[in-house]
Amino acid sequence: MTDSRSPAVLTQAALDAAASHAAHYLERVNELPAAAQAGIAEMRARLIEPLPETGRPPEEVIDDLARRMAPGLVTTAGPRFFGWVNGGALPAALAADWLTSAWDQNAVMAAGSPAASVIEEAAGAWLLDLLGLPADASYAFVTGCQGAHVTCLAAARHHLLAREGWDVERDGLFGAPPIRILTSESHHGSVERAARLIGFGQRAIHRLPVDGSGRLAPDYLAGALESAPDTPTIVLLQAADLNIGACDPYESLIPLAQARGAWVHVDGAFGLWAAASPRFRHLVAGIDLADSWATDGHKWLNVPYDCGYAFTRHPEAHRAALSHRAAYITYDGEARDQCDWTPEWSRRARAIPTWAAIASLGREGVAAMIERCCDCAAGLHAGISALPGAEPLWAPTLNQGLVRFPDHRPGATSADHDACTDAITAAVCASGDALFSATTWRGMRAMRLSCTNWRTGPEDVALSVAAVRQALAEA
Ligand SMILES: Cc1ncc(COP(=O)(O)O)c(C=O)c1O
Structure with a gap:
């Protein structure tokens, strides 16, 4: 591609496209499914192709990139990602x-x-x-x-x-x-x-x-x-x-x-x-x-x-x-x-x-962000633990907590409890309403909740507890 526009014009076109995609993404970040909608096979199909022989205008590349990537993105920037310890991006930092x-x-x-x-x-x-x-x-x-x-x-x-x-x-x-x-x-x-x-x-x-x-x-x-x-x-x-x-x-x-x-x-x-x-x-x-x-x-x-x-x-x-x-x-x-x-x-x-x-944020804002995350982790843990079918394992002292979902069938074994916990965790993730990760703790499978995103608030806690309630009801 020979693009005859000046470097300034090319740069502006690319940045405008990126800003518009980023703003559109972040405007919807509260509503987007927390988990990726496309897996590895679909993302390979969307992204892997022969090396292009010729180039394209930068804004076209950015548009194409945003379109191809979208379904494989995990909404870690959003407020209901509680898997692992990922954090989000503050506006000024971004x-x-x-x-x-x-x-x-x-x-x-x-x-x-x-x-x-x-x-x-x-x-x-x-x-x-x-x-x-x-x-x-x-x-x-x-x-x-x-x-x-x-x-x-x-x-x-x-x-x-x-x-x-x-x-x-x-x-x-x-x-x-x-x-x-x-x-x-x-x-x-x-x-x-x-x-x-x-x-x-x-x-x-x-x-x-x-x-x-x-x-x-x-x-x-x-x-x-x-x-x-x-x-x-x-x-x-x-x-x-x-x-x-x-x-x-x-x-x-x-x-x-x-x-x-x-x-x-x-x-x-x-x-x-x-x-x-x-x-x-x-x-x-x-x-x-x-x-x-x-x-x-x-x-x-x-x-x-x-x-x-x-x-x-x-x-x-x-x-x-x-x-x-x-x-x-x-x-x-x-x-x-x-x-x-x-x-x-x-x-x-x-x-x-x-x-x-x-x-x-200043000193006060950093403290408030840390404390809000800890409060949300405590709220999530308490809300999920109170659901029929859930069992609290560890209430957060900071921002990490554990729950599990025992198998209530008579004679259920510890392997059944583990399988049930993994299945409920996977069902919540599949719902797209919230994302939690699974772990093994003291020999048991557990659903782990971790809260480090500046966007997370009480409404996200309520929505996420509701997502777990739904998964338990459908199990
Ligand atoms: C306790 C602990 N230590 C170290 C790390 C590694 O940190 P990083 O992934 O930033 O290299 C992690 C990552 O999750 C962690 O949770």
Whole structure:
């Protein structure tokens, strides 16, 4: 295609088309089915075709893209998606994300974009303040909590091995003193992948049992620390496990671990945001004592995908583990070059939507959003649990709850209860009125509800409870 229009006209045409499709989509997001209407086979049929030999006008491409994609979209941007922990996108964050693309900054170094460098300083300081972390902690904007784990554990690896006299950046891990990770049995899978990526291997992870509340108990941790007192150790705690939102008892565990020389890392993918709420902050009391923290912006701060944050109490270890020098890069002694802090080289300026999200809500608005989600999770759990045929398993202490739907036929087995729970969960999703995910918890299948979208309100709770009632009635 040779399109003779000017770059300005071509760009305007494409952006107008995208804005119109986006606005149309988001105007209807409350009414759209929560689940995708097309599966993999239909989406392959809609999208996969031979490479085009010639191009098309950009607005035509955007129209075609919107038409082809629509049936395969899951309405995670909408208010009745309660599966997994996804969050939505605040208006200011979404619009700032568009600007991020329009500006197309490469946020690798300050010389490449002073604006993209300094907005990280601004947003980084806001995040530390909101989350109650030390004001002088180091920070990095990464792809998600997975990337944040890798970043923080690389800093931990440097710190622990330097103390053993081992230069891991120069010599790698072959022959290095082994490092172990002590964590609870309910840790997230991203921790295991981080352990693989940074060369510890999954066998370095020691799973400790949790108490009745899903929290790693001090006695278990003390025993594990004593079992190999000279082994360099990372203690990995959770700020909200994925099933019930359990938060470990930081005030007792962190001093215990640090007294034995361990580095304490917190997986706070969504739970760290409890610290931004006066009502829920008590759940994470003492979390600021840790050595590093990983969390997400794309979950509970409701910035568009992808965006995660890594923080450490040890800027020198963080920088030593991540920074790299190259002759062709222009370093600025005055500035904070982002490539010194992240595992990426060229990268998106993720601080821009983060800055916009926080600027649009302020401290009070962030707290209100967190609290509204928790209230909705509690309302959903209470409403569903009260339905005939439902059984509460875990009432949310934060934003995660569990219910199940036992099979009431005489002689029903635990396999029947599991099958019935999966069937009701699937029926609710198929209705399109709400989307919940299923999980296995303490050996039982359960329907898991998770609430992290800024749009969700009491009317969505009522509609979603009604959808479960309907599924139970039709079962
Ligand atoms: C507790 C927990 N940790 C880590 C992660 C990984 O986060 P991300 O998908 O942003 O990399 C998740 C994702 O759902 C999570 O729930």
